Amino acid sequence: MLERTFFMIKPDGIARGLENEITGRVERIGLKLAASREINMALEEAASLYQPHVGKSFYNGLIRFITSGPVVTCIVEGENAIKRLRELMGDTDPLAAAKGTIRGDLKEAAVINEDGIIKNLVHGSDSPENAKREIAIFF
Ligand code: IDP
Numbered sequence: 001m002l003e004r005t006f007f008m009i010k011p012d013g014i015a016r017g018l019e020n021e022i023t024g025r026v027e028r029i030g031l032k033l034a035a036s037r038e039i040n041m042a043l044e045e046a047a048s049l050y051q052p053h054v055g056k057s058f059y060n061g062l063i064r065f066i067t068s069g070p071v072v073t074c075i076v077e078g079e080n081a082i083k084r085l086r087e088l089m090g091d092t093d094p095l096a097a098a099k100g101t102i103r104g105d106l107k108e109a110a111v112i113n114e115d116g117i118i119k120n121l122v123h124g125s126d127s128p129e130n131a132k133r134e135i136a137i138f139f
């Protein structure tokens with residue numbers, strides 16, 4: 001099924017200059033960047049994106065992290081884009097992420113920031129419902 005999903009390079013990826021490395025990997029598996037924009041995420045946008053995580057121990061730190069520097073927001077399009085992009089990203093914990101994945105291959109030596117947040121370079125929607133919801137926040 002042809003799908004659109006929300007993809008984002010997080011502040012740690014931008015700070016390390018990995019934009020082209022990361023978008024190149026997305027394109028190499030045959031997915032298309034239908035839109036791409038660098039922004040400084042507003043607090044309201046961050047709260048909306050991470051609404052499903054409200055109440056979790058890492059929520060406040062996650063909001064601080066995602067608003068700590070520029071991010072690149074994207075719409076990614078292609079056959080089964082949601083699942084294929086999540087597979088390309090790898091496990092949430094970069095130390096558990098497989099070789100060949102963005103999180104596994106490009107992780108830093110220290111994957112936890114000063115707030116206890118896992119720095120894992122990228123975000124991708126986890127379901128068709130969230131893809132629709134997340135795209136609408138930023139595009
Ligand atoms: P995902 O990005 O792989 O979909 P989610 O569970 O949706 O993972 O969590 C959103 C983000 O919050 C993660 O990418 C990571 O940056 C951070 N995070 C998730 N779980 C933890 C945790 O247990 N401790 C610290 N940070 C976490």
Ligand code: MG
Nearest residue numbers: 123124125126
């Ligand atoms: Mg998620």
